[in-house]
Amino acid sequence: MAINKIERVLRDQVTQLTQKLSKITQAEEIYPLRSLYTGKESELQKALGLLKDLPKEERPTAGSLINATKRELEQAISEKLTKLLSEELAAQDAVRDIDVTAPFHVNMPDVPKLPRVGSLHPLQHEINRMLTIFTTMGFTPFEGREVDSDYYVFDSLNMPKEHPARQNWDTFRTEDNLIPTPHTSNMQVRVMRKMKTAPLRAVIYGRVSRNEAIDAVHGHTFYQIEGLYIDKGVSISNMIATINAFVEAFFGRKVTGKVQPGYFPFVEPGIEYMGQCPFCEGAGCGSCKHTGWLELVGAGMIHPSVLREGGFDPAVYSGFAWGLGLDRMVMQRNGIQDIRSLFSSDIRFLSSAV
Numbered sequence: 395m396a397i398n399k400i401e402r403v404l405r406d407q408v409t410q411l412t413q414k415l416s417k418i419t420q421a422e423e424i425y426p427l428r429s430l431y432t433g434k435e436s437e438l439q440k441a442l443g444l445l446k447d448l449p450k451e452e453r454p455t456a457g458s459l460i461n462a463t464k465r466e467l468e469q470a471i472s473e474k475l476t477k478l479l480s481e482e483l484a485a486q487d488a489v490r491d492i493d494v495t496a497p498f499h500v501n502m503p504d505v506p507k508l509p510r511v512g513s514l515h516p517l518q519h520e521i522n523r524m525l526t527i528f529t530t531m532g533f534t535p536f537e538g539r540e541v542d543s544d545y546y547v548f549d550s551l552n553m554p555k556e557h558p559a560r561q562n563w564d565t566f567r568t569e570d571n572l573i574p575t576p577h578t579s580n581m582q583v584r585v586m587r588k589m590k591t592a593p594l595r596a597v598i599y600g601r602v603s604r605n606e607a608i609d610a611v612h613g614h615t616f617y618q619i620e621g622l623y624i625d626k627g628v629s630i631s632n633m634i635a636t637i638n639a640f641v642e643a644f645f646g647r648k649v650t651g652k653v654q655p656g657y658f659p660f661v662e663p664g665i666e667y668m669g670q671c672p673f674c675e676g677a678g679c680g681s682c683k684h685t686g687w688l689e690l691v692g693a694g695m696i697h698p699s700v701l702r703e704g705g706f707d708p709a710v711y712s713g714f715a716w717g718l719g720l721d722r723m724v725m726q727r728n729g730i731q732d733i734r735s736l737f738s739s740d741i742r743f744l745s746s747a748v
């Protein structure tokens with residue numbers, strides 16, 4: 395084949411390819427064209443094979459012609475391919491829902507998903523742990539109510555209308571005068587009326603709300619857990635021993651406790667149970683605000699009028715109740731500085747605590 399014939403064939407190849415490429419809309423249609431025009435069976439390769447049959451002096455010209463054509467064909471293919479691929483990616487991005495807050499692989503359908511193991515919220519984890527402690531001590535669990543009446547929140551707990559102690563619980567009110575419960579004690583009389591018989595052992599847990607300004611250590615929503623025990627002849631020393639057993643089970647180590655007077659209208663006497671800080675063993679640290687003691691539990695012997703309200707004759711029965719805030723416990727156990735972390739949806743926090 396003469397050199398000008400080769401030249402014509404090659405030119406024709408370029409024209410053909412350019413035409414075909416201009417009609418293509420999908421990247422994958424390009425790959426067969428690439429082998430057709432540059433692969434082993436292509437006219438280009440055949441032309442290379444013909445070189446040796448050309449007169450010696452024509453070979454360099456023919457050689458550089460073939461090489462130039464090859465570059466031209468390859469360039470046309472790669473330009474078109476790049477254009478189509480980037481259009482396809484842009485189209486996929488337009489319809490794909492991208493969650494910019496998610497770990498990167500979630501937004502990339504082609505990347506294998508890493509296994510992601512869910513975990514309980516640190517508060518739920520703590521509630522479960524507490525309930526296990528209580529139930530192994532024989533207490534029946536009751537979940538509290540998030541909204542309740544004036545009667546259960548205050549009157550039934552020995553705080554009639556106008557009682558000044560009502561102010562100790564900074565309540566919110568709904569428009570129809572219900573109260574987002576400020577403590578789990580609103581369940582005491584309900585539980586007494588439901589269980590009816592002594593010995594009564596119940597544990598109440600739930601979400602409570604107070605009208606608080608929010609900062610690192612105060613939330614308007616937090617969790618409490620509360621134990622209730624009623625029987626004949628229950629004494630203060632029973633109460634202190636029970637609370638102590640509970641606190642030690644909670645921290646998983648021996649805790650030295652002390653008791654100081656506390657005021658809650660629904661108990662008489664009322665106490666605050668302090669535990670020697672288990673983190674520094676009383677030496678003083680960040681968890682105990684350098685006092686060596688943690689204020690752990692509010693408690694007391696159930697007031698006779700509350701027992702009566704719940705259907706237990708205070709001349710025959712006595713009992714005690716103790717309540718504590720879970721959030722602070724969770725914070726102390728996990729070294730969490732800011733209560734607001736517990737309500738954030740920051741996945742790094744949620745999967746690292748506990």
Ligand code: PHE
Pocket residue numbers: 576577578579620658661692693694715716717718
């Ligand atoms: N309900 C009290 C509070 O919210 C705690 C408490 C419970 C005190 C039971 C005495 C008995 O502070």
